[in-house]
Amino acid sequence: MKQQPIYQRTVADLLEALQVTEQGLSEQQVQERLVKHGKNVLNQQQTSSLLQKFLAQFKDFMIIVLLAAALIAGLTGEVVDAVIILVVVVLNAVFGVFQEAKAEEAINALKEMSAPNAAVRRGGEIVTVKSEDLVPGDVVLLEAGDIIPADLRLIEVASLKVEESALTGESVPVDKSAERLAAADLAIGDRTNMAFMNSNVTYGRATGVVVATGMQTEVGRIAGMIEAADETTTPLQANLTQLGKSLTILILIIAAIVFGMGMWRQTETLVDMLLTAISLAVAAIPEGLPAIVTITLALGTQRMAKRHAIVRKLPAVETLGSTDIIASDKTGTLTQNKMTVEKVYRNRQLVDAHKQHFQPADRLAQVMILSNDTKMTTEGLTGDPTETALVQYQLDQDFSVEQLLSDMPRVGEIPFDSERKLMTTVHPLADGRYLIAVKGAPDELLKRVTQIDLKDAVYPLETTTREQILTTNHDMATQALRVLAFAYRIVPEVPTNLTSATTEQDLIFAGLVGMIDPERPEVEQAVADAKSAGIRALMITGDHRDTAAAIATRLGIIDKGETDAVITGAELDEMDDATFAKRVGDFAVYARVAPEHKVRIVNAWQRHGKVVAMTGDGVNDAPALKAADIGIGMGITGTEVSKGASDMILADDNFSTIVVAVEEGRKVFANIQKAIQYLLSANLGEVLTLFMMTMLGWQILAPVHILWINLVTDTLPAIALGIEPMEKNIMRQPPRGRQSNFFSGGVLTGILYQGLLEGLITLGVYWFAITYPVHSATGLAHADALTMAFATLGLIQLFHAFNSKSIHGSLFTVGLFKNKFFNWAILIAFGLLAATILIPGLNGMFHVTHLDWHQWATVLIASFLMVVIVEIVKFFQRRVVK
Helix, strand or coil: CCCCCHHHCCHHHHHHHCCCCCCCCCHHHHHHHHHHHCCCCCCCCCCCCHHHHHHHHHHCHHHHHHHHHHHHHHHCCCHHHHHHHHHHHHHHHHHHHHHHHHHCHHHHHHHHHCCCEEEEEECCEEEEEEHHHCCCCCEEEEECCCECCCEEEEEEEEEEEEECHHHHCCCCCEECCCCCCCCCCCCHHHCCCEECCCCEEEEEEEEEEEEECHHHCHHHHHHHHHHHCCCCCCHHHHHHHHHHHHHHHHHHHHHHHHHHHHHHHCCCCHHHHHHHHHHHHHHHCCCCHHHHHHHHHHHHHHHHHHCCEEECCCHHHHHHHCCCEEEEEHHHHHECCCCEEEEEEECCEEEEHHHCCCCCCCHHHHHHHHCCCCEEECCEEECCHHHHHHHHHHHHCCCCHHHHHHHCCCCEEECCCCCCCEEEEEEECCCCCEEEEEEECHHHHHCCEEEEECCCCEEECCHHHHHHHHHHHHHHHHCCCEEEEEEEEEECCCCCCCCHHHHCCCEEEEEEEEEECCECCCHHHHHHHHHHCCCEEEEECCCCHHHHHHHHHHHCCCCCCCHHHEEEHHHHHCCCHHHHHHHHHHCCEEECCCHHHHHHHHHHHHHCCCCEEEEECCHHHHHHHHHCCEEEEECCCCCHHHHHCCCEEECCCCCHHHHHHHHHHHHHHHHHHHHHHHHHHHHHHHHHHHHHHHHHCCCCCCHHHHHHHHHHHCCHHHHHHCCCCCCCCHHHCCCCCCCCCCCCCCHHHHHHHHHHHHHHHHHHHHHHHHHCCCCCCHHHHHHHHHHHHHHHHHHHHHHHHHHCCCCCCCCCCCCCCCCHHHHHHHHHHHHHHHHHHHCHHHHHHHCCCCCCHHHHHHHHHHHHHHHHHHHHHHHHHHHHHC
């Protein structure tokens, strides 16, 4: 039989079940329960040593391939190349260790939030104990300013308000009571007789009994969800892994064929063919690729940091570029997490708050300030967010708040309670009478109102006016405004018996005020920009349905009246996973949700193959942030827990920064694609050249030729492509999504035809040199032909680097010499390549000869053909697309 939820149980029944009285536990009971339940702490995330983290980086498939390439290069005597590959591998491992160490902060940050001490009643006496020593059954005393030390069932309440936004996403403090709740399956935010660990008491006092400690609390459940969440593989990681596997298989097959054909033709010795097959394998592996990817990502993170997006994990940069869905928490992310006065109703008119101006004698302004527990300190206003909003509004109006409080001090009060939903204070007037200031829920306050304050005097409250006030209240509530009503009464003396019955009667209505946690001003445009980029924005919040729908409409996430796109956590619970998976595309706003709902939403979109980014700032967002493909935390308002679970943090809490980050992510992916197309087409050209030379029985390029070309062309030019400026209209393209990879968008076709073209041009130059030799001696003619083939294969790749500035765009529209680093990279690479032929001492080392100007002209013209032919192909590709 399912156990009855704690919030449905009476206080007497619960105390009996916990074997405790309101006088608290005995010391013996405490010790017994400490042994049974353990300390009231959250599990620390187990950490591995730096050495373990470092060694774990070498499990990656591409890294294993690179280590094999380094070994092969070392065996062929190319120590320099082997060292370069090893340096690349080690640098990647160091970056990986740094990222992993940062990622371990999420669970540990939860523990840091816990309250250090708690006031408890044990054996009839009130004592202060460490929060970690609390046990189920402990009776805890709460007052304003306390951090709640464990999950409590409230047993006595005096005007208690608890701020739970970090846990539930609710933007205003929740009124608490000790009454039993009859409803079943209540969301955390609706369990008003419960107080949850790590929440903050903002107002009032209470006594509660501990019902859960440590990992059994709601925060503990979240910690467990973070701990259990699987690390998602980013599209970048998946693409690199697949690329490494595919290349390795292809390389081994081609190397085996070349070795077999060479031995069958018997044109080379066994050792020579083995070295050739090995050098071909090394040539085909893009050993510079991981370094280029890492450098491109790292430079991307630097650019993003300057634009207030702090990336904690390098692959997250690229993941942003493939994002299909941005699922955002509302409170503090889409909104400011700060209550603000937006509408004022007085003199039978509803106006925007900024258009309303108050005079010192205005009773509405006086009641807003006087019937208010806000404290004015040197650090600003402190107190309940709803009350501080009222005072801040008057301060913004240049109203003399401090003067009013000084002239009309509080001499009596009836505190707010959740049953009558009113707060009343009493203040002296200059003429010796007293002002009774009342604020509260409009429907409750109007029951006690008999008159209305209009511009020139006080009049009886007519039925039509009362109905108009109630209608206005309803209209504001449907717009997600939190509405308070204000009234007053002037009496000759302070009532001797200050009760609701004697004081809160025959009131004069002063007005209504509508407040809201307003949306961030830049978010509406950011949502529109995301839509234009093909990205769908979702709102996920702990707030009520109407509030969520109103804010989502104002932001453009849903259209006005699009109520079918809004779903609550309770409605979500009624759907099984299969039904929800089918209907997940119907919903854009999720209201009154719990942490597990957020994870379920993220997972549902991921099962549809979508790349999901989740933003949030609360503890309750942390599991979803970790489950998402990219978790985005808030740097200013975000809890340390949400930051620790995030891949990226918005330093300015600006939602529009996400769109900037997406733009940067798309740029990074595009540049990595350019580098991959350049590297693989060049490597394919080398492989085809060696393969065809072997098949045709020609003399073939030596391993030192291939390795040197790789060294000078696969490093600086490829890195330079990684920092190319962003191409136009990159944010007008639809998201790539999870199914895309580095070969999408015509890249694979480009690699194949461009690699084939490089090979054919190089073979053409070799054939031309043999057919029309400068020297008559066969040995010299072959040496010249090999030297020209070597120079062409290297130079053609440098020309091709210019082609790779854009996958489809013309070289002349993307900025020929715009990238200064690229220009220097080409010059340096050309210098290193030409030095092997032009410097006499290097001729013998590289097995090349001097070329005359006719031979150099042939090499240059043939190499430049690469640019001409690719430009022509791109021209026709663009025509076909149009």
